[in-house]
Amino acid sequence: MPKAGRGPYPCAVSTHAPLSLTERRKAATQLEIAHAAMELFATRGPQDTTAQEIARRAGIALRTFYRYFRSKEDAVSPLLADGADRWRTLLEATEPGTALPRALESAVEQALIPPDEEATRALLRTRGLLRAAAEDPALRAVWYRVNQESEERLVPVIARLSGGRLDDLGVRVTAAAATDAIRIALETWAGTEAGVEGAGSPADLAVRCLRRFGRTAG
Structure with missing residues (x-):
């Protein structure tokens, strides 16, 4: 049995209060x-x-x-949510003053490039799950719900990192774009045979999505 707590985003150190x-x-x-x-x-x-x-x-x-x-x-929702929580934890740990686009890209790269074999296996299991979800509406609904909840939890993190440079609408749009960048990257990767690193990998695709959003927003 794989170790509990390893979702589709490979690594992060939690900064939240300890659980009972x-x-x-x-x-x-x-x-x-x-x-x-x-x-x-x-x-x-x-x-x-x-x-x-x-x-x-x-x-x-x-x-x-x-x-x-x-x-x-x-x-499967706790495992998918755990992955989103880990990515958000990385973003929360960003050094103060870091430009928001760079903070988002850095968190994505750290979260989606597997550091070890266990993380690689977890990412490959996620690919199998997303392939199954493409043909199963109930499973796909769980995936979309987890992403929606992740987006909502990301809003205060984006607001803090923006340092007041974004209004409420800008914060919401950025949170949605960041969440969708990872979702679309994972879904696109799941439909290919690309590796877990390099061109066509989840990290590569997610960063490309973020940069495309940045050009569109600009």
């Missing part, structure tokens, strides 16, 4: 279930995977599965 033991156990269980669901969806497809099979792979009872998730598709 109960919260950590709950989060760990959710991520174990998410890993099991992601593996099964990527290899067998969501239509051929049941909640019972996910629960069995995660080593829990079916009733425990439904204590955490409403549906089998929803089971």
Whole structure:
């Protein structure tokens, strides 16, 4: 079983307040279930995977599965959200005074270039999941919901980094563009056989999306 806490964005150091033991156990269980669901969806497809099979792979009872998730598709949401949280943590840690475009690009590059084999495997599992989501409306809805929630949480981070140079509308648009840059990059990459680094990789595509947005906004 992959280690809990490794989502599609490979690495970051959390700056948030420590969770209680109960919260950590709950989060760990959710991520174990998410890993099991992601593996099964990527290899067998969501239509051929049941909640019972996910629960069995995660080593829990079916009733425990439904204590955490409403549906089998929803089971991958913590893993996807964890990835978005890690990217946002990188952005939050940006040095004060860094230009916003550079801060966004740097966070994207750090988040989407896998530092080790485990992170590479996680990114490849994400590719399999997104390929499955392309053919499954319920799974795709979970992916879009996670991105929408990530965008909303990114708004105060962008507002702080802009140092007052952006009004509320500009902050919202930038948060949406940054979120969509990663979403579109991952979706585009998932439809190819490009590697996890270099031309056509998620990091390369996301930076290109951000720069294109910058030219359009300018």
